[in-house]
Amino acid sequence: MFNLLLQTTIEECPDDWNIARFSRLRSFLADLQDEEGHPLFRVTARDRTKRGEPDPVLSTLHESDYDQLWLLAVDGGDGLAPADCAGISQFRRLGGAMMITRDHMDLGSSICSLGGVGAAHHFHSRNVEPDKGRHCVDHPFSANILWPNYHSGANGDFQRIRSVGSIHPVMRDRRSPTGVIQYLPSHPHEGTVSAPSDDPSGRVIMEGVSSVSGRRFNIAVAFERSEHGGRAIAQSTFHHFADYNWDPSCGCPSFVTEPASDGLARFPEALRSTKQYVRNIALWLSA
Numbered sequence: 001m002f003n004l005l006l007q008t009t010i011e012e013c014p015d016d017w018n019i020a021r022f023s024r025l026r027s028f029l030a031d032l033q034d035e036e037g038h039p040l041f042r043v044t045a046r047d048r049t050k051r052g053e054p055d056p057v058l059s060t061l062h063e064s065d066y067d068q069l070w071l072l073a074v075d076g077g078d079g080l081a082p083a084d085c086a087g088i089s090q091f092r093r094l095g096g097a098m099m100i101t102r103d104h105m106d107l108g109s110s111i112c113s114l115g116g117v118g119a120a121h122h123f124h125s126r127n128v129e130p131d132k133g134r135h136c137v138d139h140p141f142s143a144n145i146l147w148p149n150y151h152s153g154a155n156g157d158f159q160r161i162r163s164v165g166s167i168h169p170v171m172r173d174r175r176s177p178t179g180v181i182q183y184l185p186s187h188p189h190e191g192t193v194s195a196p197s198d199d200p201s202g203r204v205i206m207e208g209v210s211s212v213s214g215r216r217f218n219i220a221v222a223f224e225r226s227e228h229g230g231r232a233i234a235q236s237t238f239h240h241f242a243d244y245n246w247d248p249s250c251g252c253p254s255f256v257t258e259p260a261s262d263g264l265a266r267f268p269e270a271l272r273s274t275k276q277y278v279r280n281i282a283l284w285l286s287a
Helices: 019-031 058-063 082-093 109-113 268-286
Strands: 002-008 041-046 068-072 097-101 158-160 183-185 202-209 216-223 232-235
Touching: 002 019, 019 041, 019 068, 019 268, 058 082, 068 082, 068 268, 082 097, 082 109, 097 268, 158 268, 183 268, 232 268
Parallel strands: 002 041, 002 068, 068 097, 097 232
Antiparallel strands: 158 183, 202 216, 216 232
């Protein structure tokens, strides 16, 4: 059985994207079984301790028995202390596997200091993507949220995604007519990722398209095991995994004001596709 840490970058807060808002992801991962019916993962789900101080788990992750870290960067830019970044980076250098995700603008930008995978994430003020900069506005209906801000659809709806390059293992789906993952939950304000130019172990494997501007944007970058460390996934938004995006009836923080859709509920194939993608990530990171 593999030990998996599902972790946010904020303290416990009922009116924010705390770990309780990812309960369906936690349950799905904990329910995965091998061919003999044995659980594949022992899942620990937690929020961080007080920001501005080293988190006792993240800062010592390289000394732990965890095999995978699924880090949900839901902070405003201050979610990880330097000691946390050091512990997480060393964890990967020693072979640990990671899925690191964030959201729009500068939300989650504390992950920029993570070795390797942090460089795949672009924000408004940190690690700005070349040729985009801070003047590119994709979603004009939310002027207070600046680039990156890709509108893939309403919360509770789904988007059709596209595999990039040769089909990566996390993109395969035997039950899909195309043989690849076709759908993920949508979100009005997705961030973006790219493969770092100085790391040949990483490549873009999935992209989406804005429903407003028609611009294509990268959704996921996969890093193979290399001299830099264990396997990793950089994902454009944590909303692909949030309870609210899988089922809006689960509720959301009070600062989310845009109306939700029921598109995903009306099209079960999209949620099945999403869960297949989650399963693929967990198994690939363990291989």
